[in-house]
Amino acid sequence: MDAxxxxxxxxxxxxxxxxxxxxxxxxxLARELMQDAGLSEPDYDVLSDLSETPDQRLRLSELADRMLxxxxxxxxxxxxxxxxxxxxxxxxxxxxxxxxxxxxxxGRAAIEAAAPGHVAxxxxxxxxxxxxxxxxxxxxxxxxxxxxxxxxxx
Amino acid sequence: MDAxxxxxxxxxxxxxxxxxxxxxxxxxLARELMQDAGLSEPDYDVLSDLSETPDQRLRLSELADRMLxxxxxxxxxxxxxxxxxxxxxxxxxxxxxxxxxxxxxxGRAAIEAAAPGHVAxxxxxxxxxxxxxxxxxxxxxxxxxxxxxxxxxx
DNA sequence: AGAGGTTTGGTGACATGTCAACAAGTCGGT
DNA sequence: ACCGACTTGTTGACATGTCACCAAACCTCT
Numbered sequence: 001m002d003a004x005x006x007x008x009x010x011x012x013x014x015x016x017x018x019x020x021x022x023x024x025x026x027x028x029l030a031r032e033l034m035q036d037a038g039l040s041e042p043d044y045d046v047l048s049d050l051s052e053t054p055d056q057r058l059r060l061s062e063l064a065d066r067m068l069x070x071x072x073x074x075x076x077x078x079x080x081x082x083x084x085x086x087x088x089x090x091x092x093x094x095x096x097x098x099x100x101x102x103x104x105x106x107g108r109a110a111i112e113a114a115a116p117g118h119v120a121x122x123x124x125x126x127x128x129x130x131x132x133x134x135x136x137x138x139x140x141x142x143x144x145x146x147x148x149x150x151x152x153x154x
Numbered sequence: 155m156d157a158x159x160x161x162x163x164x165x166x167x168x169x170x171x172x173x174x175x176x177x178x179x180x181x182x183l184a185r186e187l188m189q190d191a192g193l194s195e196p197d198y199d200v201l202s203d204l205s206e207t208p209d210q211r212l213r214l215s216e217l218a219d220r221m222l223x224x225x226x227x228x229x230x231x232x233x234x235x236x237x238x239x240x241x242x243x244x245x246x247x248x249x250x251x252x253x254x255x256x257x258x259x260x261g262r263a264a265i266e267a268a269a270p271g272h273v274a275x276x277x278x279x280x281x282x283x284x285x286x287x288x289x290x291x292x293x294x295x296x297x298x299x300x301x302x303x304x305x306x307x308x
Numbered sequence: 309a310g311a312g313g314t315t316t317g318g319t320g321a322c323a324t325g326t327c328a329a330c331a332a333g334t335c336g337g338t
Numbered sequence: 339a340c341c342g343a344c345t346t347g348t349t350g351a352c353a354t355g356t357c358a359c360c361a362a363a364c365c366t367c368t
Contacts, residue, residue, distance in 0.1 A: 004270035011281050014289045017296030022176060023222045024303040042354085060317065068177045073355060075318055080353085097316040097363045116158035127165050129298055135168045137291045142171030144283055149178040196324085215346065227325060229348055234323085251333045251346040315364070326353070334345070 025125060032121045037114035042077060044118060047086065047103065047111035056103040059092065063101055086110055179279060186275045191268035196231060198272060201240065201257065201265035210257035213246065217255055240264055 007015060030041050039047070049066055050056055058066075064074045078101060081087045086107035092098025103111075127135070161169060184195050193201070203220055204210055212220075218228045232255060235241050240261035246252025257265075281289065 004273055006273060010289055013293040017293050021296040021299045024300055028303055119158055126299055130295055134291055134295045135164055137288055139167040139171050141284055141288045142175040145175045145280055146178055149182055
């Protein structure tokens, strides 16, 4: 058991700042999104990912992988979104197990109505507060961390 | 309704990277923390904040404010932690409404056992992957965003 | 064809977080 | 002292996320 290497002042500032930013940004973006568009962030993410596919449809497992969600979580969430008419399920044409998640017209309308305001909020509270250098640094750094965590033996 | 200013390629990379990093980092840190120390991240945060105070005790509302949690959430969570013997509640000496959250010896032992491993994990998956410049940039940028979001009229 | 192992999506039980309402206490003005 | 407005912490109902498990379908052998 080696002596732990605690964070120095700069590292601690970055780590604490990151966590605090996360929390505050989440709260604010979720609040505005719900108020302006009646969607939760998970709702928005599902609709957004679906709307970016060519046919507005994705296999459940594929969608779950993209979102980094468990299939169970997605299945539960889709059930709720289906209740509200935002998505439907179709059978997979060749794989009898598969379930295809499809964006309904109402779902498409919802994401199209929500997107401009949400992007504006992301700009207002984050992107537009950063210098171009900071944006590039954030892009580079997050990608490096993500690549490590996604690597097979990370 | 002005035409929305969508994110350009660099901005989108930063934003997507940030969200993906968040998710992956959360999953991994929570997984290791639970496995190594039997604590959830919320558990750790409560214990950590408490252990950093001079007397290992804080008023509930004060702790909630520091953590950016609602009082309701904290109250529920403390009930569960109290069940496990990690914290206790005491009466406030002068304010009859107040409840003081106190770290128990078991709680102190838990955070002391968990901290070295957790800090090491934070280093391994984030801090040690960044250059000193990136750490400073992250510290500066998060602080700016936090300050804006914390401002009275944000 | 069929056995054995894997993948897929769903389910119920349970843990956690949110929201609105509440009782008790405090505070400030009169 | 007392009234009304506010603060504090708790609670219960409900929304959401996690976990273990399952049935059905698939895939790979022989």
